[in-house]
Amino acid sequence: MSMLTGPILPTLLRLALPNVLAMASATAVGIAETAYIGQLGLTPLAAMALVFPFAMLMQMFSAGAMGGGISSAISRALGAKDQARAETLALHAALIGGSCGLFFMVLFIAFGHVFYAALGGQGEVLAEATRYGMVLFVGVVAVWLTNSLSSVLRGGGDMRMPSTVILTASLAQIVIGACLGLGLGPFPRLGMAGVALVNVLSFTGAALYLLYRLMRADARVRLRWRGVPLQKAMFFDILKVGGLACLSPLQSVATVILITALVARTGVEALAGYAIGSRLEFLLIPIAFGIGVAAVPMVGMAIGAGDVTRARRVAWTSGAVSAVMLAVVGLVVTVAPNLWSGMFTQQQGVLDAAARYLRSAGPAFPFFGLGLTLYFASQGSGKVLGTVLAGTARFLVVLGVGLWLGAHGASDTAMFLLVGAAMVVYGIAAVVAIYMTPWSPKRAAVPEPIAA
Incomplete structure (x- = not known):
């Protein structure tokens, strides 16, 4: 396996390129959404500014922190040639991602207005931010699942598939988000709710496709739902890195x-x-x-x-x-x-x-x-x-x-x-x-x- 025996620099650059492109596309989403929400007026733009830090925090938690813990645990298992452990970790990773997503969905739907007010939101800006957040954070479960399942693939050395999925989801957010947000062509003008809805649908589609890929028989690390007992050691192996990170x-x-x-x-x-x-x-x-x-x-x-x-x-x-x-x-x-x-x-x-x-x-x-x-x-x-x-x-x-x-x-x-x-x-x-x-x-x- 080239990751264990190949030259370090060429292997690293080959693996890094898809990730850089995927992250760049995610950054482009933020720029594009700011541009066309700005066309809706100052109030929506200010409302987005209140919600954006928390949306970014979800990405940083699920992709960079907990995602790193997932990739770390799975790659260490594969390095030790323990395929069964790697596949058991994949199930635990999916459960961690789903559970964290549910927790933050409930948290932001119930108390999002409190967080936005703490950042200075008032009046109509606070009301608009609350409405936007109510839709956006319905999809936070899909965000966590997408990034958790992507991390399973990365832990097995597959950088291309998760990057392709994230790139596709980003393009959908940019194009369809503009259509529903601004009412372009035959699409209704849904404003900020339309932008948030496209985010939810894009990540839901990404999560479902990644589930499909990981459940296939030819997956490098296969996600199995039956016959795999839950184990405290597996949760700990992920959380000792991801939780601290x-x-x-x-x-x-x-x-x-x-x-x-x-x-x-x-x-x-x-x-x-x-x-x-x-x-x-x-x-x-x-x-x-x-x-x-x-x-x-x-x-x-x-x-x-x-x-x-x-x-x-x-x-x-x-x-x-x-x-x-x-x-x-x-x-x-x-x-x-x-x-x-x-x-x-x-x-x-x-x-x-x-x-x-x-x-x-x-x-x-x-x-x-x-x-x-x-x-x-x-x-x-x-x-x-x-x-x-x-x-x-x-x-x-x-x-x-x-x-x-x-x-x-x-x-x-x-x-x-x-x-x-x-x-x-x-x-x-x-x-x-x-x-x-x-x-x-x-x-x-x-x-x-x-x-x-």
Whole structure:
């Protein structure tokens, strides 16, 4: 199997490319939906802004965090040549995805208005956000199932199928979402509800197709519903990585919220410039994510096969590739920031603020990519605590230094430099975590059934 014996860099790049394309398509959905919801008016656009962070959090939880735990467990089982364990884990992964989806569906349908109000939603904006969220989060079960089942496939080394499914779902959201949202052609104008409905239908179709693929007899890891007893050890094998990894998205969101609040104190133009500059990070994440997700099964299979040396080489290689690619982006926007910010505004004050941000944070982009990719690689090893703590270090730097700078009336440039410094801390801390954490494999204990 090339993932266990093939050359690391070519194999990594081959696996990463479909993931990068799929993530880029998901990013395009967000851009497209913002564009045509903006045509509905300011109220729908503001309402979408209230719901968007929670929708993104569901993706980060299900695809990047719990999804990494699923891929890690399955790839380690396959590396140890334990096909039965891998297929048992697939069932447990589907149950975890479905259960988490149901939990968050009930949570956001029942209490979504409370969360949107906490972000500042009021009046008609809050009412519109609540209506939009009521439809959107009906489909969160399908989102969790899609990403959980995709992670099963990735754990077996199949990156192309889940990426193709996500790309197809993204195209459907962009095209049909515009038709139902704006009432193009023969379609009714359903507004925000139409956009949300297409999201639900797209992910439902994706989840059903992935179920079909995994239940086929020729599946690399087959999903079996009968004759497979539920086992605590299997749930634990996934949750010990995926559950802990869920702290990382929470830290990322908290860091962004904190930085936004700190920059807002320095003026409207600085805040607008930061919003434009930081939007570039949405294009950086697919690169680091795509490479990192490809590293998870490569590391996991090597760990399962007892080849810790190869597992570490995969981790360092993936981190280096991500760092180099993001360094190129950082160099371009540092030298010519208006190439990016000029696409969003022509107001000189905002352009100047965006340039200050990009020149401060741009040189640190490779450290951001390095840290994020090593976070995924550590999931493959089953030892994710160190890289999660690296994210904690980033947050604490922003919190401690940011509050001190704010108390002393620091300029927006100082805040932007802090963003870059926190990225550097994140990357270095992730390197230290990988270096210090032992990755010696442990043989699975005899599973304890939950039910006969």
